[in-house]
Amino acid sequence: xxxxxxxxxxxAAEEEEAEKRRSITVEKELELEYDLGNLLAVxxxxxxxxxxRGAGPRREALLRALxxxxxxxxxxxxxELPAERAGGAGGPLVAQLPEPTFRLPREKPAPKPRPPxxxxxxxxxxxxxxxxxxxxxxxxxxxxxRRRWGYxxxxxxxxxxxxxxxxxxxxxEEDQFARLRREKRERVARNELNRLRNLAxxxxxxxxxxxxxxxxxxHQDRDELRRVARVARVSTASLGRFQPRLPKEPAExxxxxxxxxxxxxxxxxxxxxERSRQLELLxxxxxxxxxxxxxxxxxxxxxxxxxxxxxxxxxxxxxxxxKRGRRQQRPGRSGKKSGARxxxxxxxxAGGGTGG
Amino acid sequence: xxxxxxxxxTKRAKRFLEKREPKLNENTKNAMLIKGGxxxxxxxxxxxxxxxxxxxxxxxxxxxxxxxxxEDQTSxxxxxxxxxxxxxxxxxxxKKRPNNLIIGxxxxxxxxxMIELGVEKFVALKDIKNSKCPEGTKPxxxxxxxxxxxxxxxxxxxxxxxxxFRGPTVPNIRLAGLEYVLHFTAVDGKIYMRSxxxxxxxxxxxxxxxxxxxxxxxxxLVMRRTHLASDDLYxxxxxxxxxxxxxxxxxxxxxxxxxxxxxxxxxxxxxxxLQTRKMxxxxxxxxxxxxxxxxxxxxxxxxx
Numbered sequence: 069x070x071x072x073x074x075x076x077x078x079x080a081a082e083e084e085e086a087e088k089r090r091s092i093t094v095e096k097e098l099e100l101e102y103d104l105g106n107l108l109a110v111x112x113x114x115x116x117x118x119x120x121r122g123a124g125p126r127r128e129a130l131l132r133a134l135x136x137x138x139x140x141x142x143x144x145x146x147x148e149l150p151a152e153r154a155g156g157a158g159g160p161l162v163a164q165l166p167e168p169t170f171r172l173p174r175e176k177p178a179p180k181p182r183p184p185x186x187x188x189x190x191x192x193x194x195x196x197x198x199x200x201x202x203x204x205x206x207x208x209x210x211x212x213x214r215r216r217w218g219y220x221x222x223x224x225x226x227x228x229x230x231x232x233x234x235x236x237x238x239x240x241e242e243d244q245f246a247r248l249r250r251e252k253r254e255r256v257a258r259n260e261l262n263r264l265r266n267l268a269x270x271x272x273x274x275x276x277x278x279x280x281x282x283x284x285x286x287h288q289d290r291d292e293l294r295r296v297a298r299v300a301r302v303s304t305a306s307l308g309r310f311q312p313r314l315p316k317e318p319a320e321x322x323x324x325x326x327x328x329x330x331x332x333x334x335x336x337x338x339x340x341x342e343r344s345r346q347l348e349l350l351x352x353x354x355x356x357x358x359x360x361x362x363x364x365x366x367x368x369x370x371x372x373x374x375x376x377x378x379x380x381x382x383x384x385x386x387x388x389x390x391k392r393g394r395r396q397q398r399p400g401r402s403g404k405k406s407g408a409r410x411x412x413x414x415x416x417x418a419g420g421g422t423g424g
Numbered sequence: 425x426x427x428x429x430x431x432x433x434t435k436r437a438k439r440f441l442e443k444r445e446p447k448l449n450e451n452t453k454n455a456m457l458i459k460g461g462x463x464x465x466x467x468x469x470x471x472x473x474x475x476x477x478x479x480x481x482x483x484x485x486x487x488x489x490x491x492x493x494x495e496d497q498t499s500x501x502x503x504x505x506x507x508x509x510x511x512x513x514x515x516x517x518x519k520k521r522p523n524n525l526i527i528g529x530x531x532x533x534x535x536x537x538m539i540e541l542g543v544e545k546f547v548a549l550k551d552i553k554n555s556k557c558p559e560g561t562k563p564x565x566x567x568x569x570x571x572x573x574x575x576x577x578x579x580x581x582x583x584x585x586x587x588x589f590r591g592p593t594v595p596n597i598r599l600a601g602l603e604y605v606l607h608f609t610a611v612d613g614k615i616y617m618r619s620x621x622x623x624x625x626x627x628x629x630x631x632x633x634x635x636x637x638x639x640x641x642x643x644x645l646v647m648r649r650t651h652l653a654s655d656d657l658y659x660x661x662x663x664x665x666x667x668x669x670x671x672x673x674x675x676x677x678x679x680x681x682x683x684x685x686x687x688x689x690x691x692x693x694x695x696x697x698l699q700t701r702k703m704x705x706x707x708x709x710x711x712x713x714x715x716x717x718x719x720x721x722x723x724x725x726x727x728x
Contacts, residue, residue, distance in 0.1 A: 088628025106590055111568040120611050131618055132636060135607040138566045139622060140634045143602065147631045151599060172587050173661035174534050175510040176446040176452055254678045
């Protein structure tokens with residue numbers, strides 16, 4: 069008796085639940101696709117085309133019913149999201165939306181990281197890092213904390229400086245104020261020039277110009293112009309063989325290998341040139357000065373070593389390691405010097421062999 | 425390039441430029457609503473209503489601009505650059521194409537997609553007399569009809585409409601504030617756009633029952649010409665930078681049933697020093713202990 073009652077009670081409860089849920093359940097053939105991050109729902113069911121063809125209020129009612137069903141489904145999904153009460157117990161119920169999944173095109177292309185400037189390259193090579201500077205400096209004269217630069221800076225207003233000392237080795241008649249102003253102008257101009265050069269370098273590197281503008285723009289440097297002139301010369305039907313040269317332009321023979329392989333002079337060519345070349349060679353061999361510039365070679369080697377050390381110690385304690393690394397290189401330095409000195413001595417007997 | 429040479433001299437100018445430069449997470453797209461040389465009343469009303477829906481992420485130009493977007497896109501691109509808008513809606517009217525709307529979007533200030541739609545029937549905001557939802561409400565978007573998946577042009581149109589009406593991307597949303605829904609139905613070569621105000625009624629359980637009230641602009645559209653971007657340009661525009669991908673946590677995997685598995689790497693354990701449960705029966709008796717020590721009792725070692 070009791071068991072039957074329990075079953076009846078449970079069945080009744082279930083029916084009540086179903087009754088309640090009936091108001092919010094919607095029957096659909098195909099499930100909708102949801103993108104809750106965009107509050108988007110896509111219904112793939114084909115709408116009743118025949119019913120919607122007739123114009124007028126019937127169509128509106130049908131559309132409205134369809135919209136109501138779809139909106140009910142979307143809102144049910146949104147209500148199932150994890151929600152909390154914002155701003156304490158009495159605040160509104162706020163749901164956390166997931167990330168939008170529907171892929172939409174961007175407005176602008178993704179930003180490219182700009183190439184490092186000349187100073188940044190040098191700093192990376194040497195292992196120099198930025199020193200954090202305080203924004204306020206103690207000004208003794210004003211007896212308060214002032215900014216390092218800008219409005220009301222610590223050193224006092226530079227335009228109202230009434231004293232400019234003549235430095236030790238300078239001309240007593242020179243106008244010091246004018247000199248200070250001129251130097252500031254020069255510094256500003258140099259700064260601006262370097263900034264523009266860095267920009268141009270970044271722009272050139274970024275755009276990877278294989279086809280440089282073949283008309284002169286007035287802002288190109290010598291190497292680029294030379295490159296462009298060469299390209300223009302070679303772009304004729306006969307590959308630049310019959311192009312007239314300017315009076316001072318050097319005559320370049322067309323090198324099929326691009327100047328990579330050794331080219332030997334013809335055997336019985338210019339006798340005078342051959343004689344002068346041989347005499348020069350003998351003169352160089354006989355002189356006491358080494359052909360190889362040792363200091364330059366050593367500096368080049370040191371720079372390469374420093375760059376290697378800096379690159380290897382990236383990520384670790386850079387500044388300390390840099391100093392220690394440089395200190396460790398000292399015993400190696402003298403070794404490199406002796407190695408450099410050995411080279412010209414090696415070349416001499418070889419040169420003597422070919423000359424003799 | 426002039427923007428690169430000239431450095432901004434004021435903080436305001438710097439902020440202005442920073443807003444427009446390409447970023448990892450982009451700003452909400454702005455739309456510009458432009459009238460053509462011969463825009464009639466219907467088209468003007470449509471533009472005004474769409475402006476009301478899209479405020480504040482839209483710009484409505486008052487004057488008429490004599491251009492033809494399908495022939496020459498430079499004028500549109502110029503406007504886009506000046507006002508930093510990447511979506512546009514251009515309205516015009518002539519005998520061959522009455523009540524014409526061109527909806528489009530830009531990528532890097534160049535036209536990406538453009539679709540021409542004809543307005544067959546239009547019911548304005550002011551024609552329906554009831555209370556409207558507040559300005560700037562994020563609308564819910566619903567697309568009905570299998571045409572939006574089958575046809576390539578309709579698919580692009582769907583993407584365009586989502587882009588247009590989406591609004592800002594928000595992490596949280598107030599559930600009671602879901603008041604506005606835009607419903608697009610594609611049937612019989614026509615697209616019906618209807619806007620409803622959502623009323624949340626009490627139902628027996630937690631999820632409310634929805635009742636809709638026709639509110640805003642409703643349009644009957646028919647697709648005319650299209651100018652879609654080539655596949656590779658479209659793919660390029662879809663490309664997301666690497667920084668946006670969420671960082672994957674290693675050693676964590678998920679099951680199909682929803683269980684999360686983790687992998688913990690332990691160091692080598694000294695099993696002799698492992699503390700297990702104390703069982704009195706296994707305790708070492710003093711006789712066994714002395715046998716292990718090799719006969720040396722602790723007392724003796726202390727005295728020594």
